[in-house]
Every structure is written in structure tokens, then in C-alpha cells.
Amino acid sequence: MNEWQVVWFTVRVAALAALLILPPGLAVAWLLARRNWRGKSLVETLVALLLVIPPVATGLILLKLFGRRGPFGFLDIVFTWRAVVLAMMVMSFPLLVRAARVAFEEVNPRFEQIARTLGASGGRVFFTITLPLAARGITSGVLLAFARALGEFGATILVAGNIPGRTSTISLSIYNYVQLGRDEDAFRLLIIAVIIAFMAVWIAEFSLRRAEAKP
Amino acid sequence: MTLTMERVTLPLAHFTLDVSFVTNGTSTALYGPSGAGKTTILELIAGLRQPSSGEIFLDGEPLVRRPARERRVGYVTQDDTLFPHLSVRNNVLYGATDSLERVAGVLEITHLLDRGIRHLSGGERKRVALARALVSAPKILLLDEPLTGVDTELRKRVLDYLVRVREEFPIPIVYVTHEIEEAMTLCDEVVRIDRGRVV
Numbered sequence: 001m002n003e004w005q006v007v008w009f010t011v012r013v014a015a016l017a018a019l020l021i022l023p024p025g026l027a028v029a030w031l032l033a034r035r036n037w038r039g040k041s042l043v044e045t046l047v048a049l050l051l052v053i054p055p056v057a058t059g060l061i062l063l064k065l066f067g068r069r070g071p072f073g074f075l076d077i078v079f080t081w082r083a084v085v086l087a088m089m090v091m092s093f094p095l096l097v098r099a100a101r102v103a104f105e106e107v108n109p110r111f112e113q114i115a116r117t118l119g120a121s122g123g124r125v126f127f128t129i130t131l132p133l134a135a136r137g138i139t140s141g142v143l144l145a146f147a148r149a150l151g152e153f154g155a156t157i158l159v160a161g162n163i164p165g166r167t168s169t170i171s172l173s174i175y176n177y178v179q180l181g182r183d184e185d186a187f188r189l190l191i192i193a194v195i196i197a198f199m200a201v202w203i204a205e206f207s208l209r210r211a212e213a214k215p
Numbered sequence: 216m217t218l219t220m221e222r223v224t225l226p227l228a229h230f231t232l233d234v235s236f237v238t239n240g241t242s243t244a245l246y247g248p249s250g251a252g253k254t255t256i257l258e259l260i261a262g263l264r265q266p267s268s269g270e271i272f273l274d275g276e277p278l279v280r281r282p283a284r285e286r287r288v289g290y291v292t293q294d295d296t297l298f299p300h301l302s303v304r305n306n307v308l309y310g311a312t313d314s315l316e317r318v319a320g321v322l323e324i325t326h327l328l329d330r331g332i333r334h335l336s337g338g339e340r341k342r343v344a345l346a347r348a349l350v351s352a353p354k355i356l357l358l359d360e361p362l363t364g365v366d367t368e369l370r371k372r373v374l375d376y377l378v379r380v381r382e383e384f385p386i387p388i389v390y391v392t393h394e395i396e397e398a399m400t401l402c403d404e405v406v407r408i409d410r411g412r413v414v
Contacts, residue, residue, distance in 0.1 A: 113263045114296045116283040118310025118351045128309075132300045 029100035055154025103137025223269035244398035289348030310351035
């Protein structure tokens with residue numbers, strides 16, 4: 001696998017991870033922003049926990065859950081590209097939830113109330129009022145999640161390994177090159193990673209600023 | 216159409232709302248000072264708040280346990296609450312079950328339909344909000360101080376539109392105001408509210 005293949009593979013799996021966490025991420029964010037329910041603070045803590053516990057520890061948990069002898073071993077995803085996506089999804093999930101939660105909280109509930117008086121169902125209110133009004137904040141969250149997934153290392157190496165041509169991402173390849181003393185190759189990949197992540201974060205910030213400028 | 220508020224109570228920050236009244240007229244003003252609980256009464260009728268006790272009847276039909284979307288109440292809030300991401304047309308058509316053309320004609324907003332909400336003046340926003348409520352074919356129209364934030368010159372024009380709506384659409388109106396002159400101009404019944412009670 002040459003460097004560009006590694007870059008292309010990483011971008012694809014990171015994008016897939018960011019898209020796959022979108023439905024559950026939006027659901028959790030909406031529930032946290034708009035509803036009071038039993039267990040809410042527990043879910044809040046669990047989501048925040050993913051941000052602070054070492055990624056390697058998260059990787060170990062995933063390995064135990066999805067390994068051959070784990071409860072989800074039948075899915076047979078460990079040490080495949082699907083495990084890379086899984087690790088990226090778990091590690092970037094809190095970033096999406098946090099951004100989407102803030103975006104939902106900033107939507108004036110009055111718009112949703114008036115939509116209901118006009119006969120709209122809960123689903124219609126969500127898809128025609130809440131979601132469009134929170135869209136910029138959510139876009140920002142998706143891009144941040146994508147950027148986080150691009151740089152994922154600790155959880156990925158445990159659950160997917162570092163198999164050239166199969167599970168090797170930019171971060172894993174950089175690590176590999178440094179181990180082999182190929183610093184020049186490592187720096188080349190590092191620059192590419194920084195450029196892609198910079199663009200994602202920059203667009204996310206831009207999107208957020210436009211959301212803040214909205215009335 | 217009869218609206219009945221039967222011992223409807225709800226604790227608020229400084230007092231407990233406790234109102235009972237029956238309106239039989241085509242337009243009823245809820246008149247009283249700011250903070251008297253008038254808007255809360257509209258929100259209770261619209262289903263945006265639940266009372267602690269009591270019942271609200273619209274033509275004998277109980278409303279309290281019915282969700283807001285099934286009440287067929289046209290609610291125009293003080294600040295219009297027009298959906299900022301939709302055009303005028305899509306705002307007006309959001310809950311549409313009645314003809315847009317007739318309502319747009321009466322309120323003279325036909326030329327505004329393809330505009331964005333941000334490009335409307337204060338008076339135009341009021342008319343669009345009114346149109347949106349009317350096109351949903353409500354059983355009752357709730358107007359929360361529609362002249363708030365409107366300058367004196369525009370006030371008379373918006374008031375004319377409201378009179379026209381009352382004449383053109385046979386829908387009972389509950390009109391919240393803190394100005395007796397407005398209440399007398401538009402409504403044939405006045406219910407005075409102070410500190411959450413009918414006085």
C-alpha cells in the first residue's frame with residue numbers, strides 16, 4: 001500500500017465513521033437537549049467519558065466486546081477495516097454529540113411549538129424545523145468527528161491492528177515509519193494529515209460562525 | 216363558537232393563574248396589564264402548556280388532554296415566530312389545509328410569497344404570521360398583542376387588516392392586549408385579567 005492509498009483509505013473510513021454515527025449521535029444529542037429522562041446524567045457522563053479515558057483503554061474494551069470470544073465476536077470484525085471504522089466511530093461519537101446538542105439547544109423551542117399548533121407531528125417538526133435550524137452546528141460536529149477519526153490511533157491499533165494494505169491508517173503508518181526509522185516518509189504523511197485535518201476543522205469553524213450569525 | 220375556561224389553574228412565578236370565563240362573541244379581548252397571565256391563557260388554549268387543574272372547552276369539546284397539533288388553533292405570537300429558514304410561501308403553507316390564494320389576497324401578501332423572511336418589514340411579518348395561522352383552517356384564532364413593536368402609522372394599517380380578517384373569516388378570535396382602545400375597536404367582548412384572575 002503506498003502513501004496515497006493509505007491516505008485515501010483513511011479518508012474513506014473516517015468519512016464512513018462520521019456518517020454512521022450521525023443517526024445515533026443526533027438521537028442522543030436531541031434527547032439530551034430536549035428531554036428530561038431517567039438516566040440522562042448517566043448517558044451524559046458516558047459520552048464525556050469517551051473523551052477522557054485513554055483511547056487504548058477504549059480499544060481494549062472494544063477488543064473484549066468484539067473479539068472472537070466476546071459477546072459480539074460473531075460479527076467477526078476484529079483486525080479488519082470494519083474494526084477501523086468501529087474504533088473511529090466510538091472515538092469521534094462524543095464530539096458529534098456535543099456539537100449537535102449545542103446546535104439543538106440553540107434552536108428556539110418556540111418554532112417547534114408553533115409548528116405543532118399548525119398540525120405538524122413530532123417527526124415533521126424535527127425534520128422540517130429543528131434539523132434545518134440546527135444544520136450548521138451539526139455540520140460542524142460531523143466535520144470535527146471526521147477530523148478526530150482521521151487521527152485515531154490508540155483504539156484502532158488494538159482492535160484493528162496495523163496490517164499494511166488492510167487496516168493501516170495515516171496515524172498507524174506514521175507510527176510504523178518512525179519505528180522503521182523512515183522519518184522522511186513519516187513527515188510526508190504527517191503534513192498530509194495536518195492539511196486534511198486543518199481543512200475539516202476550518203470548515204467546521206466557518207460553519208459554526210455562520211450558525212452563530214443566524215438570527 | 217364558545218370557548219369555556221373552567222377553573223383552569225397553573226402556578227406561575229409570582230401568582231397562580233386561576234381563571235374561569237365563557238366567551239360567546241366572535242371576538243374576545245383578554246385585556247390587562249403586562250405580566251397578568253394573558254399570554255399563558257393563550258398558551259393553555261393552544262396546548263403549549265398544561266394546566267394543573269381545570270378544563271378548557273371549545274364548543275363543548277374538551278381540549279386539555281388533546282395534543283397541540285390536534286387542537287386546530289391558529290396562534291399568532293407576539294414575536295411572529297416565522298420560520299427563518301423558509302420562504303414566506305412555505306411559512307404560510309406549513310400547516311395548510313385552506314386556500315392560500317384567498318388568505319394571501321385578503322392580507323395583501325401575494326407579492327411577498329417568494330421572499331425570504333429576513334426581507335420583510337415589521338408590518339409584513341405580522342400579516343404573514345396571520346396568514347400562516349389562517350391557512351391552517353383553525354377553529355379559533357389566538358392573537359397575542361399583534362400590534363406590539365409596530366409604530367403608530369403602521370398600527371392603524373395592521374388594525375385595518377385585523378378588522379378585515381374578522382369580517383372575511385368566520386373564526387372566533389381571542390385577542391390579547393394591554394390597551395383598552397384596541398380591545399374596544401376589535402372585539403365585542405372584553406375579559407379583564409389581572410394577576411392570573413378574571414376581574
